[in-house]
Amino acid sequence: MKSVETSRSCPFSPPDEMARLRLDDPVARRLHPGTSDGVWLVSRYDLVRGVLADTRWSSGVGNKDESAMTFGDVAGPPGMFISQDPPEHTFYRRMLTGKFTLARMNRLRPRIEQIVTEQLDELERMPRPADLVQGFALPVPSLVICELLGVPYDQRDKFQRTSAILLSLTATPEEMLEAQREFIEFLSGFVAEQRVKPDDALIGDLIRDHGDELSDDEIVQIALLLLVAGHETTANMIGLGVLLLLRHPDQAALVREGGEATKGAVDELMRYLSIVDQVMVRRATETLPLHNRTAKEGDYVLLSLASANRDPQLCADPDRFDVTRPKVPHVAFGFGPHQCLGQNLARLELEIAYSAVLRRFPDLALAVPLEEVPFRTDMAIYGVHKLPVTW
Ligand code: HEM
Numbered sequence: 001m002k003s004v005e006t007s008r009s010c011p012f013s014p015p016d017e018m019a020r021l022r023l024d025d026p027v028a029r030r031l032h033p034g035t036s037d038g039v040w041l042v043s044r045y046d047l048v049r050g051v052l053a054d055t056r057w058s059s060g061v062g063n064k065d066e067s068a069m070t071f072g073d074v075a076g077p078p079g080m081f082i083s084q085d086p087p088e089h090t091f092y093r094r095m096l097t098g099k100f101t102l103a104r105m106n107r108l109r110p111r112i113e114q115i116v117t118e119q120l121d122e123l124e125r126m127p128r129p130a131d132l133v134q135g136f137a138l139p140v141p142s143l144v145i146c147e148l149l150g151v152p153y154d155q156r157d158k159f160q161r162t163s164a165i166l167l168s169l170t171a172t173p174e175e176m177l178e179a180q181r182e183f184i185e186f187l188s189g190f191v192a193e194q195r196v197k198p199d200d201a202l203i204g205d206l207i208r209d210h211g212d213e214l215s216d217d218e219i220v221q222i223a224l225l226l227l228v229a230g231h232e233t234t235a236n237m238i239g240l241g242v243l244l245l246l247r248h249p250d251q252a253a254l255v256r257e258g259g260e261a262t263k264g265a266v267d268e269l270m271r272y273l274s275i276v277d278q279v280m281v282r283r284a285t286e287t288l289p290l291h292n293r294t295a296k297e298g299d300y301v302l303l304s305l306a307s308a309n310r311d312p313q314l315c316a317d318p319d320r321f322d323v324t325r326p327k328v329p330h331v332a333f334g335f336g337p338h339q340c341l342g343q344n345l346a347r348l349e350l351e352i353a354y355s356a357v358l359r360r361f362p363d364l365a366l367a368v369p370l371e372e373v374p375f376r377t378d379m380a381i382y383g384v385h386k387l388p389v390t391w
Pocket residue numbers: 059081082083093145225226227229230231233234237275276280331332333334335337338339340341342343345346
């Protein structure tokens with residue numbers, strides 16, 4: 001059996017094999033490090049959406065053994081609803097959906113603009129070539145999550161330091177465990193303070209509305225989920241998105257303008273880059289038909305969002321990057337009951353970040369040849385490890 005292909009001939013596009021699979025074998029059996037007997041790799045748009053909409057395909061998939069990355073039937077702890085199924089998933093999701101509406105996220109706009117401006121000031125002070133990932137793409141979403149949750153200013157350094165270790169590649173397993181323990185302790189203290197005196201940010205608001213239905217541990221897990229789901233994803237969309245725009249100066253000029261042009265560009269960047277791809281796994285809870293195959297109870301599917309978003313079923317000329325493309329129902333934020341809770345926030349952050357960085361540095365340029373950019377082919381979330389730029 002062949003392994004799931006991860007190497008790319010173009011760093012902005014899914015592996016070439018995906019286009020062939022979409023046509024010839026849209027539900028293909030492939031080896032995967034998560035399981036000894038392989039997974040069903042689903043590459044077609046309609047089939048990917050079909051699985052995501054159907055809760056007989058469980059999200060309760062975790063690493064059974066952290067060191068070996070083996071998939072297992074692991075439901076998240078209470079509050080970690082991304083890896084739960086109904087009714088647990090529905091219980092938490094219903095409390096949170098209303099807190100992420102477009103109107104509520106738009107109230108954060110001035111603060112996000114300020115965070116972005118301050119971080120660009122920092123970047124501008126860095127010696128050139130500067131790493132846009134460390135100097136801009138990583139800190140912005142972390143500070144925005146602090147703002148969203150209501151982490152007080154004097155605790156943000158600690159929040160950022162600990163969460164950076166959690167996302168780091170170089171930390172040892174011991175450092176990782178220690179950071180996780182410290183982070184949970186930090187969040188527990190924060191939740192305890194909010195219980196006594198809830199403020200108007202998300203955690204305070206959640207306590208005011210649902211405090212009697214949720215334990216402190218559950219609220220801590222919710223906060224942890226928002227960080228884990230919202231930080232690395234947004235950071236990589238900023239880094240990889242800026243790089244793609246630098247390769248398309250005519251389209252970057254439209255994004256620089258801000259407003260409606262940038263809003264449309266964000267969804268095209270999301271579709272085209274589809275950075276969440278190799279982690280979309282579901283497990284069959286019973287025997288289930290899967291296009292021309294039959295999945296047995298316990299079988300895993302890997303849903304290629306990147307391939308689905310390049311399916312000609314979704315839009316004409318899907319391999320062309322075009323920020324003026326009319327909006328299409330892409331699946332870069334997932335689909336169905338687990339569709340990204342933070343998508344309104346992510347869109348807002350990206351819109352502000354892309355136009356601000358292009359405006360601040362009209363001569364922004366990659367400081368190394370494209371072949372020297374370290375792409376995250378080794379990571380669950382695709383993107384760039386570093387982006388050396390100059391201006
Ligand atoms: C561009 C950035 C982002 C991308 C590409 C992204 C992508 C996704 C995807 C594909 C899923 C579906 C996972 C699944 O079905 O298993 C998801 C779920 C989720 N995302 Fe995002 N996300 C982004 C930003 C954010 C932000 C900023 C937040 C919040 C601060 C967030 C919070 C969540 C949560 C809580 C879930 C789980 C929803 C559920 O299980 O009901 N995401 N995201």
